[in-house]
Amino acid sequence: MKDPRIQRIAELLVNHSIKVQPNEHVLVQTNTEIEISVVREIINEIHKVGGFAHVDLNDSVVTRQLVLGGGNEQFKVLAELEVNRLAKMDGYINLRSPVNSSEFVDIPDEKFDMYAKIYGTAQSEAIFKKKWVTTRIPNPSMAQEAKMSTEAFEDFYFDICNVDYKKLSEAMDPLKELMEKTKFVEIKGPRTDLSMSIENMGVIKGDGIDNIPDGEIYTAPIRDSVNGTITFNTPAHAMGVTFENLSLTFEKGKVVKATANYQEKLNEMLNTDDGARYVGEFALAFNPKVKVPMNNTLFDEKIDGSFHIALGYCFEEADNGNKSAIHWDLISIQRPDYGGGEIYFDGQLIRKDGRFVIPELEGLNPEKILAE
DSSP, X not given: OOOTHHHHHHXXXXXXXXXXXXXXXXXXXXXXXXXXXXXXXXXXXXXXXXXXXXXXXXXXXXXXXXXXXXXXXXHHXXXXXXXXXXXXXSEEEEEOOOSOXXXXXXXXXXXXXXXXXXXXXXXXXXXXXXXXXXXXXXXXXXXXXXXXOHHHHXXXXXXXXXXXXXXXXXXXXXXXXXXXXOOEEEEEETTEEEEEEOTXXXXXXXXXXXXXXXXXXXXXXXXXXXXXXXXXXXXXXXTTEEEOSOEEEEETTEEEXXXXXXXXXXXXXXXXXXXXXXXXXXXXXXXXXXXSXXXXXXXXXXXXXXXXXXXXXXOGGGOOSOOOSOEEEEEEEOSGGGTOOEEEETTEEEEETTEEOSGGGXXXXXXXXXOO
C-alpha cells in the first residue's frame, strides 16, 4: 500500500502515541503481510526525532508451525528472549494485519493455551512496562471482514485514525473526573442488567496513546463486585471463530453461566485459567467516526455509543488484581438502532441510547467532537 496518508499515521504513532525522544530505542513489531513501505515510514519518523528503530517481522504461518511443534521448554526460551529484548527498549509499536485471521484455528487448544500462558503473558507484561501503541494497517482481508471494498476500507481507516485527539482528550476530562468519583455502575439494556463497583480504581483516557484509532475511557471493576447478566450485540472474535449472541451471567465477579453460538469454544476460552472468568476492564467508547462492527476489536471497541468489558487480565493503571493469559474485549452498542440502553453512575443516568445526557459530558457526543 503506497499511500502518502501513511506518513501521517507514522507521525501520529511516533510523535503523539509514544512520543519518541532522542536516543530512545523503539521496537516495531509487525507481520510480513504488511507492506515494507509502511514499516519504512515508521522507521523514518523514529530516526527524524533522533530515536533508534528496531524491527521484528513475524509471519503468522511460521508462528503457527512453531506453536504446533513447540512445547513448554521452547516457549519458555522464546519468552525469555522476548523479555530480554523488550527490557532494552523504551517504546514499542505493534502493527497487526494478518491475511488470514483464522490461521491459528486448527492449533490444538492445549498447545495454544500453553503458548499463550508462557510466551503471551510474559510478552504482554514486558510491553506494558514501556511506552506502547497498537494499530492495524488496512489490507484486503480486513476490508473483506468489514464487508467493504479495499479502497473504501483504506479511506475509512485513514479518516477514523485522524480524529483530533487533542480535542478529544480535553472533552474526556469531565468523564474521567466523574468516573474517579463514582462508586457504583449499572448497565441496562436488552437482556442486560449488570452492576459493578469501580470505587477507587484508576481511570485512563484512550486518546491515541495506546491505540490508533482510539476514543474510549476505561477502568476496572473491583474484582468480586460484578453481578447480573449482560448480552452482547456485537460479534466477538477469538480462537479462530466469531461468537454471536454471547451472554454472560456473573455472581460475585465470576462468570457462572455463558452461552453463545460456539458453546464448546466459549467454555474453552473461559477455562483458560482462573482469571478468565473475571472482568479486567470496563470502558465507554465514543469515536464518532466508528459506527458499525467490523469483526476487529481494535476498531469495534471504539464504536460510538458503545461500552465494553474485557474478561481476563487488567491493566497496570487500573489494577483490580485479576491475572490471566487472556484479555478478551466484549462489546455492546447502545444506540437506538442496536436496541438502546442506559448507563448509571451512583444512580444517576449519564448515558441513554448511546448519548451522554448530563451537561458536563455532552462534549463527547459525536456532533460536538466533529464540530470545527
